[in-house]
Amino acid sequence: MSEKSTGPCVDRPARSSILTLNAGSSSIKFAIFDARAGDDPYLSGLADRIGSDAATVTAKDADGQPIALPEMPQAAGETHETTIAWLLPVLMEHASGTIVASGHRVVHGGTDFVVPAVLDEDALTVLERLVPLARTHQPHALAALRAVGRVWPGVPRIGCFDTAFHSTLSPVARAFALPQWVSDAGVRRYGFHGLSYEWIASRLPKHLGPVADGRVIAAHLGNGASLCGMIARRSQATTMGFTPLDGLMMGERPGVLDPGAVLFMLDEMGLDLAEVRRILFRESGLRGVSGLSNDMRALLASDRPEARFAVDLYVHRAVSQIGAIAAELGGCDALVFTAGVGEHAAPVRARIVEGCGWLGARLDHSANDAAAGGGARVISAADSRVPVWVVPTNEEAVIANATRALAGAA
Structure with a gap:
């Protein structure tokens, strides 16, 4: 042996x-x-x-x-x-x-x-x-x-x-407007969900053909959620930043938040650092807004107004940040949904696509409902200027392929 x-x-x-x-x-x-x-x-x-x-x-x-x-x-x-x-x-x-x-x-x-x-x-x-x-x-x-x-x-x-896929961000895309000595300490945008985006990038040519190397926005929507804007299947923009707290509203994390709100919780509300950290990582997002659950399935099934409002806010944040990523890319040639919510929550996909009508995206409602059955599927209408896909992610396959490549040299 x-x-x-x-x-x-x-x-x-x-x-x-x-x-x-x-x-x-x-x-x-x-x-x-x-x-x-x-x-x-x-x-x-x-x-x-x-x-x-x-x-x-x-x-x-x-x-x-x-x-x-x-x-x-x-x-x-x-x-x-x-x-x-x-x-x-x-x-x-x-x-x-x-x-x-x-x-x-x-x-x-x-x-x-x-x-x-x-x-x-x-x-x-x-x-x-x-x-x-x-x-x-x-x-x-x-x-x-x-x-x-x-x-x-x-x-x-x-x-x-997970951060490696976003190493192709430009200096401007990864910088925060902070003093240089703070940036030099490593405070910058890193981006996350990179293994998921690497898998999606590898599948794009099969599904999108020549459009795969265009301006593609991938939406990894799970308990953690982010967007990645790609050109030539390389990351050019992403919503998560220095930590996985930034960007989209998530299951238990707030996403985009005025830093002044954190200072207010510390200085005016008298919360200590541990309490603020718990709020930001465990008690915000869908769970915090609804007061019910971080599970999108439970919220979609609920008739309580708090549940509906949490879903409304989730969709609003997703649509607004898809717009921001499209602006960074200079347009959008395709939109791809992946991860738990992205792959399985047809009503959420429908509302997000409808909110992106200004991009030229139009939904095929029958195809969108059928996409819950699994596998990669196009869910946009035939006359949609922007093709919209659901592509299941496979982080484990990305890990396995990298491990195969390196194991022999170890």
Whole structure:
């Protein structure tokens, strides 16, 4: 067995596999891919509600059929590190052959990491300094990386960075109007959801043809939400900024906010920093405005006026910022929806497209309703000047492909 191998599994083909891990604030998505090729994993799953007594783990095979995994002990679900330490040996029982590398989504790469990279302890120390810029995600990604390093010390760990796709922003597009010494400290627009946008960019030629290299606005609408304006499938503008708080209204984050409102909460309302941070990261957005939920499905199903108002504000913010991105690009040649809300909430898509009528976008309502069935679909009317698409995202495939490319050189 080589240094990078975790050992063959009994009664399974002797082939190499790669593991991908996407650590969220209270969950870990995982998948196992053939190391040779393929955008689809042969095993994928979710460890959910980490840090609570209700922590669970589920998995499915390539056909979507459930895979029986042991019940997660309560102690294993206490932290991301303990969850992964328990999960890795379990996954090895289902891996085909050996795990030759692990690929990890890392939300913030700062200025040092603008392409996928093999990460050692020195690199993790650099990434640790970025925790204040992505407090709800960065610590958990680092926990996952360190857990894999302890359980499988010989397996290379590949970091794939959400900020990297936006390294093509111009100096003007990434600058804030702050004193130079503040900018020199790293306060600038980084942008996020880069792995999702990288996948969308890779699919555009198949769906849009020559328009793929034009002025495309991609809308990643999930619990976290942002827009990316691309030209030649490279990021030229985005709504998230220094942290994932900026831009669109989200499930629990406010998006665009006058900084004076934060000062008011601190100075006049007497809130401390921890309280303000909790409000901004956990109690705003759809949850805060509706007072009900951060789940768009629940709000669309509710007849309460607070729910309707939250959806109204969500759509208003999306339309206004699509306009801002179109202005930065000098127009819009295509609009693409992706992620949870973007892929599944047909009423929200409809209202956003209708609000973009001034761009020349016209909706085919039947196609939009049918798009809830999954897969990439055009939802614009035949006479729409701007084609509108729904394209499912696949961050795990982006991680897997980068991990394949780097694992052999590690």
